[in-house]
Amino acid sequence: MKKVAISILLTAALLTACGESGSSTDHSSHNETSGSTNNAAHGNTAGMDHSGKAKETDSKQEDVQAQFKLSTDKPQPNQETAITIKIQDKNGKPIDKLDTVHEKQMHLIIVSKDLSFFNHIHPENKGNGEFTVTTQFPTAGDYKVIADITPTGMGAMNKSQWFTIQGNVPAPKAIDPDATLTKVVDGKEVTLSIDHLMANKELNLNFNIKDAQTKQPVTDLQPYLGAVGHVVILTQDAENYLHVHPTEEKAKGPDAKFMTTFPQSGVYKIWGQFQQNGKVFTVPFVVKVP
Ligand SMILES: [Cu+2]
Secondary structure, three states: OOOOOOEOOOHHHHHHHHOOOOOOOOOHHHOOEOOEEOOOOOEOOOOOOOOOOHHHHHHHHHHEEEEEEEOOOOOOOOOOEEEEEEEEEOOOOEOOOEOOEOOEOEEEEEEEOOOOOEEEEOOEEEEOOEEEEEEOOOOOEEEEEEEEEOEOOOOEEEEEEEEEEOOOOOOOOOOOOOOOOEEEEOOEEEEEEEOOOOOOOEEEEEEEEEEOOOOOEOOOOEOEOOEOOEEEEEEOOOOOEEEOEEOOOOOOOOEEEEEEEOOOOEEEEEEEEEEEOOEEEEEEEEEEEO
């Protein structure tokens, strides 16, 4: 196996990625049930060899539960709302040993159902397996909150929960694949290249970053969460969370390279996050994997 770390949900991709065969683990139970998901994910910090650990990691995955709670039963748009996440074992005992990965013990990703809203924040560890963070949801509607964690000795995994924010839900925005993978955000022109876009294969993602005005390559990216950048990928329905890792962690631009595997055909949204001059910018792309 190459030095690659991916978090994937589907059995097929999991088996491919881990080079394990002969298993018929059914992952369907991880898919959404009654508004709550405990997604299987398999992956590790960049550079770790995870070959042959699929089954082991997977069973531990099921031993970990996350309880999500908002500070109010009727959350409103644009109101400070605390999210509390309790990490427990299957007997309800707190799990308080979590590895620090990309500088944090928990990465929390929040997306609206149409994926038009994306937020990446870091809840504070209150001890006893309890994490909390205060944030705002911009509109009424459904949001998915995804906690990306690595309980010590159990491998990387993600746990998630849908929440409904009260009020009149705006019309969803279409998730259309981008005709061209060049975007301008915060004065930067970012072009995403993916080698042979296809399902079930380890792929390289390269973000090339220029100054949008001068077209000069950006070569002074600052480390963000300990690497050249951070990339999150979700399937169109937000059910599958792919964790992606940099392949050249210490790069400063203009190229930021990552690796992932798209587990199946379909539409995916990709958010690349980079830092320059102390400011993080987030570049979204939508791709269709044939
Ligand atoms: Cu994070």
